[in-house]
Every structure is written in C-alpha cells, then in structure tokens.
Amino acid sequence: MSEGPTYGFDTLQIHAGARPDPATGARQTPIYQTTSYVFRDADHAAALFNLQEVGYIYSRLTNPTVAVLAERIATLEGGVGAVCTSSGHAAQILALFPLMGPGKNIVASTRLYGGTVTQFSQTIKRFGWSAKFVDTDDLDAVKAAIDDDTRAIFCEAIANPGGYVTDLDAIARIAEEAGLPLIVDNTSGTPYLCRPIEHGAALVVHSTTKYLTGNGTVTGGAVVDSGAFDWSASGKFPSLSEPEPAYHGLKFHETFGPLAFTFHGIAVGLRDLGMTMNPQAAHYTLMGIETLSLRMQRHCENAVKVATWLENHPKVAAVTYAGLPSSPYAERVPRICPKGAGGLFTFALKGGYEACVKLVDAVQLFSHVANLGDTRSLIIHSASTTHRQLTEDQQVAAGAAPDVVRLSIGIEDADDLIADLEQALDQL
16 A cells, blocks of 8 residues: 555455556455566666565565565564464474574463463473463563573563453563563454553564454464564664574564564575465455454454353353453553454363363364364363463463363454354353
C-alpha cells in the first residue's frame, strides 16, 4: 500500500503488503512457487549478494509471497519489518540467534507452551545457551535473574495453556533498565487483541500456525522487529553492532538502522539456518489473516460464554480464563488486551487426572488435537501431551497441572460447545 491515509486494522489485515500482480493484474497475492530468480546482469547479482540492493536471490532467503506476509504481519504488529519462518519454534530460535553466544542466557517466563520450555531448558544448551525460568508476576524475581550474561527476556502475551495475561509494561521497564530486548510471543493474543511493541517489546514472535492462519492447514512462524532497540548501545550484541565477516565487515546496525535485526534475520539467519517458510504456507496464512479480526471477536465472545458456564459447573474446580471477572488477571485485560482475553484457557476438574482423560475421550464436537487457534474448538490434556516432557512442578508452574484440561474455543455456536461439554461432564 502506498503512503497516504492511516488505515484501520480491518483494512490493513486485507491490504497491507499486497498490490495487484504487475505481470498479470491478479488481485490475490500469487503463490510464487520458484526456487530462484533471474538477475538483470552480473552487477545486479553482485549488488544483491553484497546487500547493496534489496531483491530476490533464492527462496531460502526471500520469496515474493512470503514477503507480502512478512510486511502484513509487521504492519499489524506496528513493527518495521518481519522475518517469516517454517514454524513458531523456528521463529524463537531465529529471534535468539543474533543475540546469543556460548555462555549467554535468557530470562524466560515459567508460563510458556511446553514445547518452548523444552526448547529453552534442553535444546538450546547444545548451542551453549541457557534459560532462567521465573514467574513473570514476581517482578523482583525477574530482576534478580538478570546477570551480565543475560541477553533477553522472553514471555508470552497471553500464556499457553492457561490464558494468563502478562503485565508487559512492567516487564518491559525491567528490560529497558537492564538494556535488554524484551521478546514477546504473541501467538495467543494476535495483533488484533494485543500489540506488544506498544508496551515496550523489542521483538515479537508468532507461531503463524495458530490464530493468524486460523484454519489448521499449515505451519509457520514470524519474528517482528520493532526497530526501536539500540543494538549498539551496550556492546552485548556484536552480531548486529560489530563487523560481519561474511559481508566484508558490514555492520548491520550501522548500515540498516531500525531494520538491522530484520536484515540480519534474512541475510544470516535464513541463509545459514534455513528455517524458511514455503510460499504455499504463506498464501494460506495471508488468506487466514484477512478474517483475523472477525474470528478473534467470535473466539473471545464464545470463550466468555463457555468459561462462565464451566465456572458454575459442580464438577469443575477452577477456570483460568482472564476474561472472567473472578480472574486475578482480569484487571490487566483492558490495558494489555483491550479487545478481549482471547480464546484459550484451562479448567481443573475435581476428579483429577483420570477425569481429564475421560472428558477428552467423551467430547464429540471438540477436536482432540495438539494445536490451538483453529476455527474449530479444540481440547487437550496438556500434562499427558504438550507438557508431558516437563516435571510435575514445571507443569504446575506452566499452568498445565495433571488435573487441568486446555480448551481452544473456536467460532462455532457457543451453545453447541456448552452442550458438548455438558454431555461429556455428565459421563464422569
């Protein structure tokens, strides 16, 4: 879209980053299913490889379909640029890659998706990195965990699985005082409900697999660059502030300014790690984003109705939904997620682990899958699946205790969802 009027979210989710195809006039963004691109001449090729000109070289780095998606997500999040990846987990590694080095650590929330906890507690050790897990509601603990080797703070805006809302403003102030970037996973919130950059996040990551695509068809991820962090201020981020040997001593922050992280993510991250999103996945996600606001409104409306009903059910011990007045996170919702608390939450059953397993097997309309953010309502027992690799203490800290079931509320008729849960609960 050209410079001009300031458009609303509903307009940007359809138009941002996209233009009619210049060759054919196609209105929908085409799937550019190609590995490589013809250079105009030898000088053009050299300029592209030397980062002196922006363009397309090879689809491991950039692709026109993926580029539209990256610009759209960055626009919706209020960032200056974005890098799309093959999955949300890939996005997390790409976000950390320019910041970390052997012996360096991140401070991470205990309330994270189980796979993220495993990635941070186990897998990144193979790079010589480490993570310190803290309760981000305990601000003193967050501050105390930061040391000279800390390179970022990581949290989720709306935490999976419990739907807890993080006080991003408070965490961002701690990050700023320490001279560190705050990285926020906004998968469960989406830019429609939450805009972490406006609360001080330096980087935002997404599993585009979830609400952004919204139809359970393709995996993907994205890292959004706020453009606001000074990568040269402290000397802690040499990959961005110091000469890059692979590009004849080019300094990314000095050369690209606010877009330093984005260019590094493509020119080094995707080049060497190869965690590239394919153009067909980008196409599906672009189509999903066109209805993001409409879907999120219904997700939130349905979640309030279902959570309220569950809270009053005699077999339910507790419901974690932040959209309920009884939630300890309710006061944060208007400030952090003013359009709603999302469609993700958990509830505990008085019958414990066995009751949870029986409930999952008894539902008919809910789909038992390891995903969230679909138009369809989904159910899973996190302790025996997505958080199975964690200890019971870690499960409890993450909001995935053995007596807890996670729901991802879809956009069906809320009364039908309640009826399905009711017949399943009646069988316990």
